[in-house]
Amino acid sequence: MLTERLQILVTTDQRRRLEQEAKRRGSSVGGVIRDAVDAQLGRSTAEDRHAALDDILAMRGRFVSPDELNRIAASEHEEQLDELMRAVKP
Numbered sequence: 001m002l003t004e005r006l007q008i009l010v011t012t013d014q015r016r017r018l019e020q021e022a023k024r025r026g027s028s029v030g031g032v033i034r035d036a037v038d039a040q041l042g043r044s045t046a047e048d049r050h051a052a053l054d055d056i057l058a059m060r061g062r063f064v065s066p067d068e069l070n071r072i073a074a075s076e077h078e079e080q081l082d083e084l085m086r087a088v089k090p
Contacts, residue, residue, distance in 0.1 A: 008033075 010018070015029075022029045064072070 018029045018032055021027075022032045025032065
């Protein structure tokens, strides 16, 4: 599941080549970029996924509901924006 958004700047030539490759594959430009990232940096391994699952299981009932998690994330986001605004204001 895709959950993270990333914005990058590319040259006109890079964009053209990405679009050509996406068309050749019958894919999206985003799909081509995700494949390139995986090829360059590697995918997560089964061991990585098992370690993450072990970490979750070790929480033993100390879960936060999705609504509470969203509230926490929104609050932290607001705090980050406030800090940024304080840093930008003269």
